[in-house]
Amino acid sequence: MLDRITASLPSLAPAEQRVARLVLADPQAFAQLPVRLLAERAHVSKPTVVRFCRSMGYDGLADFKVKLANNANEGVPFIHRSVDSDDKTGDVLVKVVDNAVAAFLQYRNAAKVADLERAALAVVSSWQQGRRIEFYGAGNSGIVAQDAQHKFFRLGVTSLASSDGHIQVMSATLLGPGDCALIISNSGRTRDLMDAAGIARQRGATTIAITASGSPLAHACDIVLAADHPEGYDRYSPMVSRLMHLLIIDVLATCVALRIGEPLQPVLQQMKDSLHAKRYT
Template sequence: MLERIRNQMPQLSAAERRVAQSLLDRPNDFIQAAVADIARDVGVSQPTVIRFARSVGCTGLQDLKLKLAGSLVGGIPYVHASVGPKDSTAVLAAKVFDNAISALLNCRNAVSPASLDQAIRLLAGARRLEFYGLGNSGIIAADAQHKFFRYGTPAVAYADPHIQAMAATLLGPQDVLVAISNSGRTNELLDAVDIALRGGCKVVAITSTGSPLARLASVALLADAQEDAEFFSPMLTRLLHLTLIDVLAVGVALRRGPELVALLEKTKRSLKSHRRRSES
């Protein structure tokens, strides 16, 4: 049901698309909400909510809720949305790999090349790079810092909201902040982003479509995985965010040219003495 709604988004009216986005953002809340509550939260009329339900192939709102609830049932809560308790090791491995491949392909086809190019240009020209993420996104921020510090640009990653808020006050027009969040709704991260923007810092967001973070950022790179992060571990989203970081890193390396390649070669040589030679 969720995939059907995503595919039909371009054919919906502007008001119906707002209802659809609200459903996709919080499907479990949508199931529990009354038509009046949905209409009020989205800012549309109650008949629009009903028309939306019919536009996606349902007889009415209650039919939509029933079908939506059915599509959300399955998997093992807090583990994985596709595997079942009786799946063999071979089956669960195939499902996890196939889901990851599908999510990566969908993201590749949906991500905006213009937004990627703008983000790469900002990162390549930055005086300082800072990567912010909380929880699982904090790990991705650390991975990004590990990639970019080797480029000779000062780069740090912060996963503590208090440090993020303090560090954001020191960022200026020559700096770039990369904010990473699946939901894009975490208050502390949004506050830090707002502080950085007020100081003239550019913000690149890696987040979901329609999130407050996406609307706030200077450039938004959108990664929408078909998983409910409230009930399942965000495996797919993590892979998409890590891959987008890789794309940015490669793009910046290409933009910086031969000088950066020489610097990367130098850092690579520094590791040789720490590795054992292979035995023939």
């Protein structure tokens, strides 16, 4: 949870950053103090304290304090270890694997189940209405968008993936009520993706973001599946972020498949049988 707050710091408004630093300085005290004292110590208003908690993906101050207290009592199980230029191969192996595993466990503990549920129901609703879901990403996130399209079209959900800003804008313009646009971004600050999200939402589509809490993209979308981690954006390849985004797509696709239920089983079996002929025996 503390790593999540640290990762979100650059995306927060200045006043919310002061609240975040207060949390990081003494998590246990923050979990116990009343909102009046928290606001005084951070030199912000009481609504700003609550707004910070919601920016981090929690229902409010009370919910944030409960999770923070649990986290403080358990201790922070992991600190992100950056890969350095002089690392030996064995060091790189350990750091990359440990960072990925810890990020997954951290996401499991911090994920907002209600948001995953809302996203799954929105996609299932699109499937029921014969509408479509579109996946937008740029760079590494564009690769994740392609993987998402591959997973969801097998479920019978009409889907499209695009990593080109012009195509995204044109495609978003063709969306309407009942459609979904799922936008993937590590930083949540890519202009093309922000433009596509705004157009899709204006057209009446449900917008879902997989991005950092408190980022501009998170604020611009209807549903946010927060992917927070302490990994820097500019060092080597953003390995952990890409893996986290793929994981969230897997969780969402599994939830959608379970809700579609029985009608999907014969289709998946027929698909499996058709692919069998493509393999050497």
